[in-house]
Amino acid sequence: MNIFAHRGLSAYYPENTMLAFSKCLDLNIYGIEFDVQKSKDNQLVIIHDEKVDRTYKASGYVKNFTLKELQSLDPVMKGYENREDCKIPTLEEVLTLFKPTDFVINIELKNSKVKYKNLEKDVIKLIKKFKMEKRVILSSFCLKSIIKCNKINSKIETSYLVDKLTYTLRLKTKIFSKIKRYNCSAIHPSFELINKDFVKKAHRKNLKINSYTVDDLEIFQELTNLKVDGIFTNYPNIFPSILD
Template identity: 40%
Template structure:
């Protein structure tokens, strides 16, 4: 069994504003194995990295990403909400993040944020951007919208995809097999030892989210989770044998 990987949730969001270049840089410094981020489409069709559909919570602006252009989004303060040290943080594009980590061996888990806003063409645009950076072998696409993941597989069968869900699903490997996905990304409370073992028997990887307490991390490491998505990659790294690599 391979060792559990460390995925930094929205970057190292425990110590830097989520989904910013600063958070991704700090994830690299913390020797995370991967980063997790979220993508939307702007009004002019650019791939925007932010969690919420609206900019209100994490910037000094307001409104829906879908109604703002890239130029308008770039004018926003994307870090002061977290602390004065981050007042120069801007809203990143997917290309900026892929360029940042391009020379590393970091895995990139891109969540397609198309549950509330069904952005037309989001899957195709993300796949094209990943292919442009030649990072197909390092990228995982995930979504709570599972028909979107089926579309990804139809467009690019080699792309790794993971089905996000929050419920206590019975025999999720059966559903994963029906969907044709490579992994499940469940809420950590739904990732029991039995669930992980069942998925592994059927060739399905398990990457629970968002795991921030050490006791929960220990349980998931013991259960054999393939990766753990956490706001505190340093905390998880300390719990892994050796240097965790």
């Protein structure tokens, strides 16, 4: 079972910040997961929500802030105000941090609600600059985005994110064949979708299964027994010891 730190060590520190990421450096885990969007001045920034409201002391869409404005914001988590390592980081900063490590980097392209121009192209360009093509998985809830990524650079692994609604609308049995046809190497489903049948169908298509967001011990044990390939968790410091 591969353990990915979901937005860094996000159960304890402001999510998707350099602090949350740096706290993972000494953990015995497989990889890191985070989300990328674009600022008003076309910079690649790491933040999950399309709006800053939930995680930072401001209001509005990420796309309406410049990088300088975004990096002036303080996180809402108490005790972490006025810290440089708790500002919204750029993709370049995060790749620089993890370049010397062996971690696999899962980058979620946040382009389902806001259509960022050239998001895929610019992310892949930076990955190539860092020579990290073999260590990155690009994931998205937007299948068109995954198709774009595979056309731009087929050497970088891609994965389709699936929630309960998407899985139902795409007729369950056909979704595995469809995403395999678009050269995905994995499927990233919500844990509530996973059962023996799901695992059998995905693995039959040689699709790895990395499930989000697993913070419950019983669910973790169920997924382990079902031979799920990996999980995204806010507690990457805990689950590796359970595996051991």
